[in-house]
Each structure stands twice: as C-alpha cells, then as structure tokens.
Amino acid sequence: MEASANPALRLRGLTKRYDDGTLALDALDLEVPAGSFFGLLGPNGAGKTTLISAVCNLIRITDGEALVFGRQSGTLEARRQIGIAEQEPNLDRFLSVRETLVYHGGYYGMERRAAEERAEQMMEVFDLRAKRDVRAPKLSGGMKRRLLLARALLHEPRLVILDEPTAGVDIELRHELWRYIRRLHEQGTTILLTTHYLEEAEALCGEIALIGGGRIIARDSADGLKQRYEADNLEQVYLKTVASGRLAEGVA
Amino acid sequence: MSGVAVPRPWSGFYWLCRRECHRVLKLWTQTTLAPVVSSLLFIVVFGLSLGGRINEVQGFPYEVFIVPGLVAMAMAQAAYSNNASTIYQGRSDRFMDDVLASPMHAWQMNVGYLAGGAFRALIIGGALAALAVPITGAPVEQPLFLLVAVLLLVAGFGALGTIVGVHAESFDHTSFINNIVILPLTFLGGVFYSVDSLGSPWEQISHANPLFYVVDAVRYGFLGTSDVGAPISFAVLAAMTLGLLAWSQHLFTSGRKLKP
Ligand SMILES: Nc1ncnc2c1ncn2[C@@H]1O[C@H](COP(=O)(O)OP(=O)(O)OP(=O)(O)O)[C@@H](O)[C@H]1O
C-alpha cells in the first residue's frame, strides 16, 4: 500500500468564476484524506461538478489551487492518479463498448495487452459482455452509466471520483456497484462521491462535506454531523444546512 | 496497486492518433470515397471534355494542368473538415473530456487530433493521384517537393479545422467556413487557370490569396513549374502552416473554449 503523507485532495482557496460571471466555487478549502470514502453533498448548483472538474483538468481554475496526492492538479502526474465518471454520460460515439475501454487505457498509458485484459474484467464486473461490440449511442441509459463507471475504474486510479453514479441505474447494478466500490476502498483506493441519495451517502461514506453556494458548509463523519445538528439522519442535517431556505424552515 | 505506475509518455498520443484514424475508416464512404469521386469528376468533365477546346496552359495540356490544384483542394478540404468535425463533436458531446483529463501533453492532443485529418487527406490525395496521373498523363517532376508541400498543406488545414472546431457554436459553422472561405479561395487560387494569364489587377489580387501559394507549391511538385517561383510559394505555405499550428497549439495549452 502507498504510505502517502499527502491527502488525496487538498483544495486551497479554490475559486471558479465561469466566463458568464457565475461564481461556482468561492475560495473553497477542503481536504480529502488518502484512503477515505468521501461524500460531497449539496443541492443542485452548489458547485459539486465544478469542484470535480477543477480537480480533473476539465475547467480553468480562476484562483487558488488543487493538489492531488500533493501534485498540482492539471499536471500529468496528478491526472494519472484520477479516474472520473462524469455526471453526464460522455462516451465516444465512434467506439464500441470494448474499444471505449481499451482506448481509455491507452490514453492513460496502459500497455495494449494490459488494457485489453482489464477491459474484459470491467465488462464482466459491469455486466457489459453482451454489448461488447455495440457502439455507445446504441446503449440504454443505464448501460451508458455502467460503461462510464467501467471506464473510470479501468486504469486502476488511486482516486476515483464518481459524480452521481447511481442516477438512472437499476437496483441490481446499484448493489453491485457499491459492493465493488467498497472492495476497492478496502484495498486502499480513495473514493470521492457525489449523490442526491442521502441514505446511500450515510451508509457508504466515512466522511461527508456539505457544499452550498460554492463553499463548504460543514464537514464531519455522518455521526458527527448528526450530533452537531441534533438530527436523526443525514437528510435532516442536509435540510438544516444546505437546503434552500424555504424547505429548511418548513422542516425545522 | 496502480496500473499506470510507470509513465509511458507516448501511449496516450499513440491511442489518440489511432482513435482519429479509426474514426476516418469507420466513416470511409463519406470521408474518403466521396471526395475522390467528386474530384475525379472534375478531372473527367473539365479536363477531358473541355481540354480539347482549351489551349495549353503553361505548356501543359489543360487536363494535366488542373490535376495538382484539384489534388491540393481535395486534400485541404479533407484535412480541414475532418478536424473541424472531430473537434466539434468531441466538444459538444463532451467525450473529449476523456482526452483532456488523461495524462497527455497539450501538444500531444494538438498533434494527435491532426493525425486523423492528415490520414484522411493522404488517402484521398494518394487515391486521386493514383487515378489521375495515368488518366491524364500528369508527371510528378519534384516528388520531394511534392511531399513537403503536401505535409505542410495537411498540417496547416488540419490546424485550421481544429481552430474552427474549437470556436464553432454549431455544426453549421464548420461547413460555413468551408463553403465561404476555403472553397472560393481555392477556386480563385488558380486551380483551373494560371493566375499569370489574368492580367492586372486580378493577377495582383490573386497574389493576396494565401490559397494561391498552396496550389502553386503543389503544382510545382507535380509539374515543376510555378507562377511566382517555388521558394516564394513554399515560404508562404510554411509560414501559414506554422502560424495555424501555433494558434491551435495555443488553444490546447490555454484551454480557452475547450475547457469552460
Ligand atoms: N459551463 C458553465 N458555464 C457557466 N456556468 C456554469 C457552467 N457549469 C456550471 N455553471 C454554474 O455553476 C454553478 C455550479 O454548478 P455545478 O454544475 O457545479 O453544480 P452541482 O453542484 O454539480 O449541481 P447538480 O447537483 O445539479 O449536479 C451553477 O450555478 C451552474 O449554473
């Protein structure tokens, strides 16, 4: 196992202002310890996807910095460590399921043989064998999601980032997925997860950060958060902290 | 435990080039067959049918004279439109994110995306030359210069495609540039006539058209003759290509437009 002193993710004053003026991340500070199963929760538009994109070299950072295992985000060393499944399925329309995986392995520096073997493995795990030669646009919504996850995990990244991975996924795969991700986590992989299923987050995540308006509102274990906000479950914590004022007042 | 513990710096570049060529082959009827057929039609219709009624141009039969320009035009359009559409698609469907997030240098992305346009243009140019040279009897006087001209042309127009693909807001933008800029300028660049024969002021105006030098350089490779002198044509072509490459590289390095 890597005895790494660096956290998987260290964000300092991370700021993102999109070209249209939207301030999506507002001098955000956050640390995701190496080896943790970390949940990032918050309402629509809170900045979750923006945070993830900033870490993965998918947007231009306005200010501040993001370190991935101590490496500046955007450097090749940092990018090599991350596997990301984006919120919106973004699959190459010219590649079949198998090719999608093998080419991804190639982009990330794997040898062809290793990438091919690993692709078989991932197709097995995500039950994509029957669709191996089908091109991405012809997959069902849930199957696209499976392929997206398989691709994110293909190069065995140290930090796996899953942006709402269970949206539109059937119950069977959801169980499969979590079993598999849990095992990865036990083997030392850091998991960063965003989801709107709060029970899922409560069951899985050792640590949770609540994000709202581009800032971290609270960060603790699920139990710690429940204690601090005198709540019975994570949903109540969520409603008391980051939910829009109207809904929160109704519950409080 | 990481599968990519040992960095293999050329792997991503290789697979991106391969992906781009794969795309060309998957669409081969549109990407290669159609342009070869339409250029060949030009040669047959304009060259062989009108050729008998037109005097020699620069000492060559008309059907021979038009071959280099048509080859250049077909290749330029192929490199351009291939890159404009592959970049536009990757951007709008966001599957380019898989490349942007991967451990590849910005220059590898830039050149990797050029590979598809180059591959497509070279197939077209090769097929066209293989058919047109025996049909018309056009010579290849300066093969080395021809090769250099073709490589510069392919890289330059591929880069132009990348630039337009990055900036395009809709797919129509990419064909708009082709129809409104590249196509007219190549026609006016002397594909079908010698600019020499136009006389003032059209001759001077033609010399302001960058596509004129592209056609002229390729024609020098085939026929060994040039309107303005081969060194000038090659210099202009090289300068244009380097400028366009620097621009497309800047887009990948800075991430403007590619990354929100
Ligand atoms: N490309 C963009 N250009 C301009 N503004 C953007 C862009 N992407 C996101 N935003 C804005 O940034 C803010 C944060 O969006 P983001 O996608 O990060 O939210 P999120 O927390 O992922 O939400 P969700 O739960 O809906 O996925 C929102 O106000 C959004 O409108």
Ligand SMILES: [Mg+2]
């Ligand atoms: Mg999101």
